Amino acid sequence: xxxxxxxxxxTLGAARSGRRSRRMLIDLLFIGGLxxxxxxxxxxxxxxxxxxxxKGLPTISWSFLTSPPQEGMTSGGIYPMIRGSVxxxxxxxxxxxxxxxxxxxxxxxxxxxxxxSRFIHASVASLAGTPSVIFGLFGLAxxxxxxxxGVSLLAGCLxxxxxxxxxxxxxxxxxxxxVPESFIEAGMALGLSRWQILWKxxxxxxxxxxxxxxxxSTGRAAGEAPPILLTAGxxxxxxxxxxxxxxxxxxVANLPYHLAEGYRQGGVIPEAIxxxxxxxxxxxxxxxxxxxxxxxxxxxxxxxx
Amino acid sequence: xxxxxxLFDTTVYITxxxxxxxxxxMFYYIARESTYAFRQTFSWGYRLxxxxxxxxxxxxxxxxxxxxxxxxxxxxxxxLDEKEEVFPAPTIQQMQDESALVATATPLASDLSQIRAxxxxxxxxxxxxxxxxxxxxxxxxxxxxxxxxxxxxxxxEPDHSFEPRLASYRLVLRLLRAPEGVSIQPFEIDLxxxxxxxxxxxxxxxxxxxxxxxxxxxxxxxxxxxSTFWATLRGVLGTEWAPTLIYPRYGILPLVLATTLMSIxxxxxxxxxxxxxALYLSEVAHPRVREWLKPALELIASVPSVVLGxxxxxxxxxxxxxxxxxxxxxQSGRNLLTTSIILAVLAIPIVASVTEDVLKAVPESLxxxxxxxxxxxxxTLWKVVLPAARAGVVAAVLIGAARVYGETMIVWIxxxxxxxxxxxxxxxxxxxxxxSSTRGVPDTIAIEMGNVTFESxxxxxxxxxxxxxxxxxxxxxxxxxxIGRRQxxxx
Numbered sequence: 001x002x003x004x005x006x007x008x009x010x011t012l013g014a015a016r017s018g019r020r021s022r023r024m025l026i027d028l029l030f031i032g033g034l035x036x037x038x039x040x041x042x043x044x045x046x047x048x049x050x051x052x053x054x055k056g057l058p059t060i061s062w063s064f065l066t067s068p069p070q071e072g073m074t075s076g077g078i079y080p081m082i083r084g085s086v087x088x089x090x091x092x093x094x095x096x097x098x099x100x101x102x103x104x105x106x107x108x109x110x111x112x113x114x115x116x117s118r119f120i121h122a123s124v125a126s127l128a129g130t131p132s133v134i135f136g137l138f139g140l141a142x143x144x145x146x147x148x149x150g151v152s153l154l155a156g157c158l159x160x161x162x163x164x165x166x167x168x169x170x171x172x173x174x175x176x177x178x179v180p181e182s183f184i185e186a187g188m189a190l191g192l193s194r195w196q197i198l199w200k201x202x203x204x205x206x207x208x209x210x211x212x213x214x215x216x217s218t219g220r221a222a223g224e225a226p227p228i229l230l231t232a233g234x235x236x237x238x239x240x241x242x243x244x245x246x247x248x249x250x251x252v253a254n255l256p257y258h259l260a261e262g263y264r265q266g267g268v269i270p271e272a273i274x275x276x277x278x279x280x281x282x283x284x285x286x287x288x289x290x291x292x293x294x295x296x297x298x299x300x301x302x303x304x305x
Numbered sequence: 306x307x308x309x310x311x312l313f314d315t316t317v318y319i320t321x322x323x324x325x326x327x328x329x330x331m332f333y334y335i336a337r338e339s340t341y342a343f344r345q346t347f348s349w350g351y352r353l354x355x356x357x358x359x360x361x362x363x364x365x366x367x368x369x370x371x372x373x374x375x376x377x378x379x380x381x382x383x384x385l386d387e388k389e390e391v392f393p394a395p396t397i398q399q400m401q402d403e404s405a406l407v408a409t410a411t412p413l414a415s416d417l418s419q420i421r422a423x424x425x426x427x428x429x430x431x432x433x434x435x436x437x438x439x440x441x442x443x444x445x446x447x448x449x450x451x452x453x454x455x456x457x458x459x460x461x462e463p464d465h466s467f468e469p470r471l472a473s474y475r476l477v478l479r480l481l482r483a484p485e486g487v488s489i490q491p492f493e494i495d496l497x498x499x500x501x502x503x504x505x506x507x508x509x510x511x512x513x514x515x516x517x518x519x520x521x522x523x524x525x526x527x528x529x530x531x532s533t534f535w536a537t538l539r540g541v542l543g544t545e546w547a548p549t550l551i552y553p554r555y556g557i558l559p560l561v562l563a564t565t566l567m568s569i570x571x572x573x574x575x576x577x578x579x580x581x582x583a584l585y586l587s588e589v590a591h592p593r594v595r596e597w598l599k600p601a602l603e604l605i606a607s608v609p610s611v612v613l614g615x616x617x618x619x620x621x622x623x624x625x626x627x628x629x630x631x632x633x634x635x636q637s638g639r640n641l642l643t644t645s646i647i648l649a650v651l652a653i654p655i656v657a658s659v660t661e662d663v664l665k666a667v668p669e670s671l672x673x674x675x676x677x678x679x680x681x682x683x684x685t686l687w688k689v690v691l692p693a694a695r696a697g698v699v700a701a702v703l704i705g706a707a708r709v710y711g712e713t714m715i716v717w718i719x720x721x722x723x724x725x726x727x728x729x730x731x732x733x734x735x736x737x738x739x740x741s742s743t744r745g746v747p748d749t750i751a752i753e754m755g756n757v758t759f760e761s762x763x764x765x766x767x768x769x770x771x772x773x774x775x776x777x778x779x780x781x782x783x784x785x786x787x788i789g790r791r792q793x794x795x796x
Contacts, residue, residue, distance in 0.1 A: 023681060030683035031589055038585035041578055041653050042598055045605040048616055048650065052608075055619075099320055106321025110314075120325035122783060127328040129704065129782035130775060131711020133747040137754070137771045138331045141338045145759060162327065169324055195310035223609030226713040226751050256714075259611045263618075263718055264752065271619065278612045289607045293600070 049282070056279025059272045065280070073236075073262065073269050078277055083241070084153075084252035085284060088232065089222040091157030091248075096164050097214055103165070104172020104210070109198060128166035135163040136230040144231055154248040156232020163227050164217045171213030175206035208299040212292040219288030223281055225256035233257035235265070255281040332775065339772050341765025343537045348552050349472060350464030351375045351496070351525055355446055356503065358456035365501075366460045371395065374464060375442045375525050394425035396514050400449045417443065417482065417522060422515045443481065446521035447511040459523065460503035461496070467552040469500045471543060473536035475528040482522040484509045496525075541769060546724040546744075548753065548763045555766045557746070557773065559726045564745035566727055567641055567720075568710045571648035575709075576702050578649070579656025583701075586657070587664040588686055599661075606654045614718035617647040622719065633740045639721040641743045647715050652705040659704055663697025663789075664690065700789030707781040711774060717748035724749070746774050 063077055070076030107124070111117035139159030149155040179202050187197040221227075234251035235258070241247055259277055262269040269277075354369035366372040420443065448457060461478055463469050469476055479493035487507050494502070511517045531539075543556025582602065586595050622638025625646075629635065667690055675689040691698070721742025728734035750767050757764045 023684070027681045027683040030687065034581050034585040034589055037578055037581035038590070038598065041582045041657065042601050044650060045602060045654070048613070049604060049608065051620060052612060052616060099324065102317050102320035103324035106317050106324070110317055110321060120321070122786060123325045123328045125786050126779045126782050127331075129707045129778055129785075130328070130331070131713065131747055131778055133711065133713045133750050134331070134335065134771055134775050134778075137338075137750065137768060138334055140754065141334050141768070146334075162331075165324065165327065193307070193310055195313045199313070220607055220609075223607075223611070225609070225611045226747070229751055230754055256609055256611050259615060260714060260717070260751075263615075264755070274615060275619075278615050281609050282612050285607050285609055286604070289604075 052275070052279055052282055055275040056277075056282075059276030060279060064276060073273075075270075075273075078255070078258065078273070078280060080253045081255045081258045081277070082280065082284070084254035085222050085256075085281075087153060087247070087252055088156055088160060088228065088254055089218050091153060092160040092164060092218045092221060093214065095157055095161035096168050096218065099161070100165050100168025100214065101172050101210060103169040104176060105198065105203075107169060108173045108176040109194075109202075124166045124169055128170065131226075132163060132224045133226040135159055136227040138162070139227060139231040150249065151232060151234070151251045152249050153232055153252045156228050156252070159227045159231045160218070160221045160224075163224065164214075164221045167217035167220075168214050171217065172206070172210050175209030175213065176202055178209065179205045208295065212296045212299075215288060216292040219285050219292070222254075223256055223285045225260040228254060228257050229260055233261060235261045255284065328779070332772075335768055335772050335775060339765055339768035341760050342541070342555070342762060342769045343534055344765065345533065345537055345762040347472070347474065347527070347536065348467075349469070349476060349527060350467045350552065351461055351476075351478075352464055353444055353459065353461050353478075353523070353525070355448065355506075356458040356460050357452070358454035358458065358505070358508070360458060364460070366462050369460070371400065373444060375444060394517070397449055397511060397517070398514075400451075420445070420518050422518045425517060441524055441526035444523040444525065445518060446506070446509075446523060447484075447517055447519075448508055450510055450512055452508065452510060455508055456505050457508050458503040459506055459521075460501075461494075462501040463496075464552070466547075466550045468554070469496045471540070471545075471554065472497055472527075473539045474530055476525070477528065478523060478525050480521065481524040484520045541766070544726050546749070548766065553763065555763075557766075557770055559724045560744060560746045560749055560770065561773065562727050563641065563720070563724075563743040564710060564716070564747070566739070567645050567648060567716065567743075567745060568706055570641070570645035570739070571652055571709050572702060572706050574646065574649035575652035575656055575705060579653045579701070579705065580660050580698060582653065582657040583660035583664060584686060584691070587661045588690065589682075602654045602657060605650065606658070609714075610651060610712060611714040611718070613647055613651060614715040617643060617715065617719045621646060629740075634737065635740045637721060637742060639719050639742060640740050641720065641738070642740050644716055644719040644743075644745075647719060648709045648712060651712060651715065652709050655708055656701050656705040659701035660694075660698055663694045663701060666697070667693045696788050696791045700785040703781050703785035703788070707778045707785070710781070711747055711778050713747040713751050716745040717751060720744055720748060722748075722752075746770055750774070 065077060065082060066079050067077035068080050069078065103124075107117070107120060111120055136159065139155055139162070143149050143155035143158050144151055147155075149158075183201050183205065184197055187201045192200065232251055232254070234253050236253075241252075242250060255277060258269075259274070259281065262274065262277075352366040352372050352374050354366035354372035356364050356366075356369055425445070446459065476496040477493055478496055480489070480491050483489050483491075487509055489507060492504065494504070506521065509520050511520055529536075537555075540555050541557055543554055544558050545554045545556045546559055547554045586598060586602075590598060618639070622643050624638075625643055626635060626638035630638070671689055671693055672685055675685040680688065722744050723742040724744040725738070725741070727738040727743075750770055753763070754767055757767065
């Protein structure tokens with residue numbers, strides 16, 4: 001210390017306080033920047049949704065939603081497309097629910113923790129990350145051509161079911177894992193067998209989570225165009241559908257296909273109808289989402305664990 | 306009851322195993338369908354003509370009146386019906402005034418002795434074509450008696466849209482036989498090295514119709530060098546995607562590169578925005594603010610991508626064109642840049658949501674120690690929390706990238722649709738290709754699958770494209786899973 005003069009010490013102190021104020025400035029800027037970026041992201045999201053609502057809302061009316069298109073898609077409503085999307089979603093739900101839930105049960109309760117279960121996780125995770133157009137290709141090759149279903153509602157539902165499968169499996173697994181250990185232990189203490197515990201304790205408690213998750217993912221899948229594009233779509237839809245099981249063999253018009261094929265055909269559909277269809281499709285998915293989230297919140301509130 | 310339980314167990318096991326092999330089954334079938342790509346037969350086409358000895362260098366076989374198209378196409382893809390395809394070779398009578406001529410002879414790929422002077426055809430379009438590698442086609446050359454110059458040229462050029470440099474087999478033009486009394490060195494020309502050209506020949510005149518077969522005999526032959534498998538793979542690695550040409554080209558590089566560029570650009574936009582949003586949500590925001598912001602952000606994840614695509618088409622593309630079109634020389638708002646922007650919008654919530662989960666998993670003790678050491682908030686985030694969550698953030702970005710890489714509808718609607726190689730030779734050219742029309746892998750599959758004949762070569766190549774996309778996304782996803790798993794906290 002002897003060699004250090006008073007002035008040096010002073011300079012050091014000044015530098016330190018200078019550095020502190022610089023640090024504070026950087027801190028302010030950094031946190032402010034984060035705030036700004038987050039705001040930007042959220043504003044962008046809301047702006048996009050806002051624009052679609054603003055542009056689409058004038059078109060939407062009761063008759064737009066309940067009448068078939070007329071004059072080669074240039075006027076009229078989009079009822080067959082809405083009906084097709086609902087049908088596709090219901091069919092997907094029916095197929096994916098048992099398979100996905102059982103798959104989730106398998107992952108959560110049966111697979112254990114070993115190399116094998118890691119392989120299964122990796123495999124389902126890769127399925128989850130696979131682009132939707134690949135599912136379309138698979139559906140085309142296997143359901144449409146090999147099994148000779150043709151382009152049909154059934155082929156579309158099967159393809160979409162495969163597409164939503166990983167999401168349903170993971171949702172089920174998470175829902176089952178979030179059932180408290182104490183419930184299961186209580187069941188064991190009562191001398192229940194493994195499948196009784198599953199059937200009577202785990203599944204009933206996990207069911208709300210599973211169901212909302214499944215509805216959520218099928219709703220999202222119903223908005224995806226590529227799988228349906230190659231397996232189930234038809235552009236010129238009529239107002240009527242065959243009764244009974246024959247409906248499964250028919251291609252169905254649906255909202256995402258209508259938008260995609262409309263674009264391929266090169267702007268025949270007037271812009272107002274396009275915006276209206278976009279908004280309807282978005283609302284279709286959003287309403288399902290919001291409903292699922294509300295159910296989840298209500299269930300969370302009821303079960304206190 | 307116990308039996309029911311066992312039944313349930315069995316069902317669960319079977320379903321579980323089915324679910325876990327689903328991805329392998331998909332891989333198998335997509336790979337199986339892509340074998341149709343390897344059942345291709347290669348086609349080639351050459352136009353040959355004799356030109357007068359005084360023809361200037363601009364004369365081409367196309368301009369010669371009796372040029373011959375030597376084409377070997379699969380399944381009559383030349384687009385002519387049978388009637389048009391009969392072109393009898395003109396008799397000496399007919400061509401008295403003309404100077405010189407080349408004719409092909411039927412039957413095509415056979416030996417000289419089978420050629421008969423009374424059934425000569427000008428080209429081979431009429432005949433059934435053995436469109437395989439290894440085909441040889443004979444071409445007869447002679448001049449009419451009215452021709453007086455001492456030499457004539459044999460000229461050759463590839464048929465429209467045929468690119469011999471891309472051929473996966475050797476294509477040669479050789480002199481098979483010189484007419485009697487003419488002394489000429491035999492020649493053999495590699496058409497891949499010399500796609501167009503001409504060579505001088507001493508004149509030989511056919512005095513009668515019967516003599517037409519006595520003149521020059523040339524041969525165009527395709528000589529296979531590799532198996533169809535390697536030849537197809539070589540074609541796939543080409544730089545041009547043009548499956549609807551008469552001589553189709555199935556090079557996937559422009560598509561793969563375009564999709565890769567789009568994804569990189571989109572992730573360059575989405576990564577900072579997504580990570581910053583996640584940092585804000587998880588580390589800065591008041592819990593009540595977060596409660597509102599997070600669902601708002603998740604809303605976009607539920608907007609169907611086709612709607613996002615239309616939003617880009619009708620809102621972003623025109624705006625970008627009006628704003629930057631002049632400055633960047635954009636021809637249309639539908640280009641790689643616009644696509645990347647909308648793809649980024651798709652990726653931001655994914656990156657943000659996964660990153661936020663990762664940040665939440667960083668133990669509180671790390672933050673507390675950082676603050677105890679005198680770090681302020683931003684330093685804690687930048688020097689402690691983010692490095693601690695590094696692996697997870699990388700995983701989040703990879704998951705977002707895989708999602709963007711396979712996105713179909715946005716690219717379909719916004720990319721413009723021309724398959725061109727991005728230019729890398731200069732920064733300006735590269736920037737230019739960023740704002741020009743392009744076409745990616747997933748959208749090509751979706752668009753072209755609608756018009757393709759099932760189980761054709763083109764169909765096979767679309768599945769091959771799907772296989773490439775599938776493998777790439779699976780690898781990226783597994784990498785994300787592996788990197789993400791590295792982040793296990795033992796506290």
